[in-house]
Structures are given as C-alpha cells and as structure tokens.
Amino acid sequence: MKKKYSFLSLIKNAFTNNENWEKMWESPEPKKGYDVIIVGGGGHGLGTAYYLAKEHGIKNIAVIEKGWLGGGNTGRNTTIIRSNYLWNESANLYDHSVKLWENLSDELNFNMMFSQRGVMNLAHNEHDIKEMKRRISANRLNGLDTQWLDTKQIEELVPIMNTKNLRYPVLGAAFQPRGGVARHDAVAWGYALRSNEMGVDIIQNCEVKDIKTDNYKVEGVNTSKGFIKANKVAVVASGHTSVLAQTAGVKLPLQSRPLQALVSEPIKPVINTVVMSNAVHAYVSQSDKGELVIGAGTDGYNSFTQRGGYDVIEETVRAIVELYPIFGKMKMLRQWGGIVDICPDASPIISKCEVQGLYFNCGWGTGGFKATPGSANVFAHTVAKDEPHKINAAFNLERFSDGRLIDEHGAAAVAH
Amino acid sequence: MILIDCPYCGEREQSEFTNGGEAHVIRPKNPEALSDKEWGQYVFYRSNPKGIFYERWNHTHGCRKWFNAVRDTSTDTILKIYKLTDNRPDISEFQSSLKSPSGEPAVGSGNFAVKK
Numbered sequence: 001m002k003k004k005y006s007f008l009s010l011i012k013n014a015f016t017n018n019e020n021w022e023k024m025w026e027s028p029e030p031k032k033g034y035d036v037i038i039v040g041g042g043g044h045g046l047g048t049a050y051y052l053a054k055e056h057g058i059k060n061i062a063v064i065e066k067g068w069l070g071g072g073n074t075g076r077n078t079t080i081i082r083s084n085y086l087w088n089e090s091a092n093l094y095d096h097s098v099k100l101w102e103n104l105s106d107e108l109n110f111n112m113m114f115s116q117r118g119v120m121n122l123a124h125n126e127h128d129i130k131e132m133k134r135r136i137s138a139n140r141l142n143g144l145d146t147q148w149l150d151t152k153q154i155e156e157l158v159p160i161m162n163t164k165n166l167r168y169p170v171l172g173a174a175f176q177p178r179g180g181v182a183r184h185d186a187v188a189w190g191y192a193l194r195s196n197e198m199g200v201d202i203i204q205n206c207e208v209k210d211i212k213t214d215n216y217k218v219e220g221v222n223t224s225k226g227f228i229k230a231n232k233v234a235v236v237a238s239g240h241t242s243v244l245a246q247t248a249g250v251k252l253p254l255q256s257r258p259l260q261a262l263v264s265e266p267i268k269p270v271i272n273t274v275v276m277s278n279a280v281h282a283y284v285s286q287s288d289k290g291e292l293v294i295g296a297g298t299d300g301y302n303s304f305t306q307r308g309g310y311d312v313i314e315e316t317v318r319a320i321v322e323l324y325p326i327f328g329k330m331k332m333l334r335q336w337g338g339i340v341d342i343c344p345d346a347s348p349i350i351s352k353c354e355v356q357g358l359y360f361n362c363g364w365g366t367g368g369f370k371a372t373p374g375s376a377n378v379f380a381h382t383v384a385k386d387e388p389h390k391i392n393a394a395f396n397l398e399r400f401s402d403g404r405l406i407d408e409h410g411a412a413a414v415a416h
Numbered sequence: 417m418i419l420i421d422c423p424y425c426g427e428r429e430q431s432e433f434t435n436g437g438e439a440h441v442i443r444p445k446n447p448e449a450l451s452d453k454e455w456g457q458y459v460f461y462r463s464n465p466k467g468i469f470y471e472r473w474n475h476t477h478g479c480r481k482w483f484n485a486v487r488d489t490s491t492d493t494i495l496k497i498y499k500l501t502d503n504r505p506d507i508s509e510f511q512s513s514l515k516s517p518s519g520e521p522a523v524g525s526g527n528f529a530v531k532k
Contacts, residue, residue, distance in 0.1 A: 066518070066529075066530050067527065067529030067530040071529030071530075207519060207530070208518070210516075210517060240466070240518040242464045243518045244517065246465075246517065251457070251463075252461075253461045253462070254464055255437075255462060255464050256464055256466075256489075300434060300435045301435035301471070301487075302435075302437075302464060302489050303492055304489050304490045305490065305492050305524055305525055305526055306525055306527045307525075307526040309417050309431070310417050311430075311431040336526070337526055344460045400456045400459075400460040400461070401451075401452040401453040401456035401457075402452060
C-alpha cells in the first residue's frame with residue numbers, strides 16, 4: 001500500500017489548502033492487449049479488478065469505463081447495505097458482502113464511511129407481517145441478525161414516524177442492525193486506488209462499442225480508442241450489459257429501466273436508521289451531511305434515458321410525507337435516475353456463458369450497491385478460475401432453463 | 417413524463433397506461449417438442465435494445481384496450497403507434513439516434529458523465 005491516508009496526512013494537507021493531494025490513480029492510454037478486460041468502472045468492476053490482482057495474481061488487467069469512475073449506478077443509488085434476503089443462496093451472497101464491508105475501510109485504507117445504523121423494513125398489512133416473519137425465520141437459520149420489531153419499538157427507534165394515522169398503518173418491522181449505509185464514491189475510488197497500485201490500468205472516457213468473438217471464443221473489445229485484445233472479458237455494465245452481450249451474440253434475460261432517487265436540503269439529525277417500506281414504496285435515510293436520501297421506484301417501461309418519470313417520484317414523496325408528516329414542508333435538492341438491469345427472478349447473474357472467456361456480472365436490478373464487495377470478490381474468482389465460487393454457483397444463466405430460480409421479489413424492496 | 421397517443425382516446429399522460437413489455441412475442445406452437453433451453457428462452461428472454469423497441473401498452477385508466485408502439489428507448493421518443501390488428505412496421509422505417517450500441521443520444525439522455 002503506497003498511499004497511506006491518516007489523521008496526520010489530513011493535517012499536513014490542510015496547511016496547503018488541500019491543493020497538494022497526490023493523484024489517486026494513473027490514466028494511461030490502453031495497451032494493445034490484456035489478460036482480462038473489465039467493462040464498466042463502477043464499484044463492482046473496480047472491485048473485480050482489485051480481487052483479481054490481490055487474490056488471484058492476475059495483474060495485466062484493464063478497467064474500461066465510458067464515463068468517469070463510479071458515475072453510473074454506483075453514484076446513483078441510495079447506498080443501503082443489508083443482507084436480509086429469503087433464500088440460502090442470496091443470504092450467503094449478500095452476507096459475504098456485508099462481512100467484507102465491515103473490514104473494507106481497513107483493508108483499503110480508505111474511509112468507506114460504512115455506518116451500521118440498522119435497516120428497517122416496515123409491514124403495513126397482514127400479508128406483510130406473515131411474509132416478513134417468514135423471512136426473519138429464514139434469516140436466523142442462515143445466521144443473520146434480523147429481528148421483529150412491534151410498533152412501540154419502531155416508535156422508540158424512529159420517533160418522527162407516524163405509525164397509526166395513515167392509510168396503511170405501520171404494524172411492525174423486520175430490522176437488521178448490521179445493515180446500514182456507506183459512501184458510494186469511496187468504494188469505487190478505494191478499489192480504483194488499490195488496484196491501480198497493483199498495476200491495473202484504469203481507462204476512463206473510453207466506450208466499449210462491441211465485444212469481438214470468433215467461433216464462440218472472445219478476442220477483445222472494440223472501443224472508442226481502438227481495438228484492444230483480451231484473453232478474457234468481464235462485463236459489469238449494469239443497465240447496458242445486455243446491449244453489450246448482444247454484440248457478442250449472447251442473449252441475457254434482462255430488462256433495463258430507470259430507477260430514481262432524490263435528496264432533500266440538509267437538516268439536523270432526525271432519523272438515525274434506514275427505513276424502507278415495500279407496500280407504500282418509500283425508503284429514507286439521512287446522510288452525514290444531513291440530507292434525506294429518498295429512493296423512488298422504477299418506471300413501468302424499458303428505457304435508457306437515465307431520468308425517469310415524474311409520477312414515480314410523486315408516488316414516493318406522497319408516501320414519505322404520510323409516514324413522516326414532519327417532512328411535509330421540506331425542499332428537495334436533487335433528483336436523478338440510473339438504468340438498472342432487472343432479472344426475471346430479482347436475483348443477479350454472476351456467470352460464464354456459451355462464449356469462452358466472456359463473463360457477466362449483471363441483473364442486480366434495484367439493489368446492487370450493497371453487494372459490491374461480495375459480488376466483486378466471487379466474480380473475480382469466477383473469471384480467474386473459469387468456474388464459479390461456491391457462493392455464486394447458483395447465480396448462473398442455466399437457472400432460466402432448468403427452473404432453479406432464486407425468487408427474491410419479496411426481499412428486493414423495490415417492486416420489479 | 418411522456419405522452420402517449422392512444423389510438424382510441426387520443427393523447428394522454430404515460431401514467432394512465434401500463435406497459436406490456438415486448439410486442440410480437442409468439443407462444444411456441446409445440447411446447448412439448450421444445451428443449452428446456454428453448455422453453456426458457458420463450459418464458460424469460462425478451463429483447464432489451466437501446467434504441468428502436470417494439471412494445472405493447474394498455475390504456476389502463478382509459479379505454480383499457482391494448483395497442484402496440486415503437487419507441488426509441490434511448491430518448492423515450494415514440495416513433496409509431498399502431499393497433500394490434502396492424503402489421504408490424506418494418507425497422508427500416510425508423511432511424512436510431514445512436515452511433516454505437518451503448519452510446520448516448522445527443523438529446524434526451526440524463527447521463528451527463530458520458531454526454532459531451
């Protein structure tokens with residue numbers, strides 16, 4: 001680890017007006033060829049490069065990003081981290097990630113601002129209660145720390161919540177104390193910094209136009225900076241993954257839709273946990289700056305516009321104001337949309353495909369941020385060994401023919 | 417917010433409509449003869465192009481009738497609306513606004529990381 005960040009380095013740079021911080025990573029011109037090319041410089045892609053270099057000894061890697069690092073869905077989500085998924089396969093995968101999150105700041109010597117403030121999923125009707133209690137039981141069998149809260153306990157944790165005087169009263173909640181939020185930029189920058197130190201080339205503002213294959217074997221990628229040869233190509237391009245797969249003749253069961261989020265003006269601390277509600281579709285947490293971070297839903301149609309419809313925000317804000325009347329007069333500062341790739345069973349695909357040397361990590365839909373380190377870790381294993389890690393073996397493409405779906409629509413939080 | 421010109425009711429806001437996914441997907445005539453893979457393709461795989469997309473809409477909060485549309489998914493511009501009984505318009509009728517498969521159009525995208 002060459003660049004060390006510490007309290008001392010903070011003080012030192014404060015004296016020079018923070019103008020002399022070293023560049024975190026190089027921006028080289030692409031070489032003619034690489035062992036592995038990773039398409040997509042978000043958290044998942046940069047993390048994959050980091051674990052390939054660190055755990056599998058592959059250093060001749062390029063990460064190719066069409067915009068800037070973490071400018072896609074890594075920078076466009078609500079940063080919620082949790083692992084309270086129903087099925088064993090998902091619980092293993094997402095909790096692998098939470099465990100990595102817990103040590104990531106130390107491992108990368110870069111502050112992830114990972115705050116385990118707990119994540120609460122509200123129940124608003126009898127069905128919600130039954131479904132959540134079932135999920136809590138399943139979680140506990142998998143060793144996860146989920147628990148049931150009744151209305152009184154919720155009111156103690158979130159005093160500003162209106163639990164009774166609303167159309168769908170709050171009847172209880174599933175709560176995971178180890179869940180929380182992290183800083184989205186930090187995960188992309190931390191992985192970029194440390195993988196670059198191990199020799200990974202980070203190439204920004206370079207668009208991959210298509211993936212070149214010959215007789216079911218990958219040859220490289222055509223980019224806006226010319227053709228780059230590669231033995232292996234790993235595509236982690238979220239909403240655009242299926243578009244790129246198409247250029248290699250691979251069809252993926254994905255649909256791309258805009259997912260919106262918004263933040264309010266900053267206020268004093270009022271809510272110190274993450275509260276999500278599937279039924280009325282509202283989730284909210286408060287950032288360290290004091291802004292309320294609010295997640296809206298997906299648009300009801302396929303689109304790549306990265307904007308989203310106004311009626312979707314309106315629906316979410318309506319639910320937020322009913323749940324928290326105190327927010328009624330607040331102003332919203334920013335709104336944005338990201339293109340999410342949604343799988344039929346609301347679970348990701350981390351898999352090889354029929355083209356040799358071509359790998360996909362996609363289908364994270366509306367909840368990929370939480371999985372960043374875990375997904376990158378097992379995907380690096382899949383790419384390096386040409387076979388899945390036991391944690392992601394079930395998240396293959398074959399499940400859409402053999403029927404072993406991992407249906408997580410209930411735990412996915414945003415209705416797909 | 418996009419406006420959709422329902423062939424029966426006229427132009428209304430998109431929130432009155434429900435999207436029905438890809439249009440012109442035909443159920444295989446002989447499901448028993450298909451392999452698991454082929455059946456999986458029919459059940460789970462739909463095209464997801466950036467650009468020209470043929471899709472179905474239902475005017476849920478209006479006449480409740482189904483119809484088809486051709487839309488550019490990179491800009492959300494609706495290029496053509498036609499009834500279920502009409503023939504599928506040929507793709508050569510429409511012009512894609514994209515220079516590369518995953519590029520950004522000049523107008524209509526919110527991806528400021530890539531747009532110049």
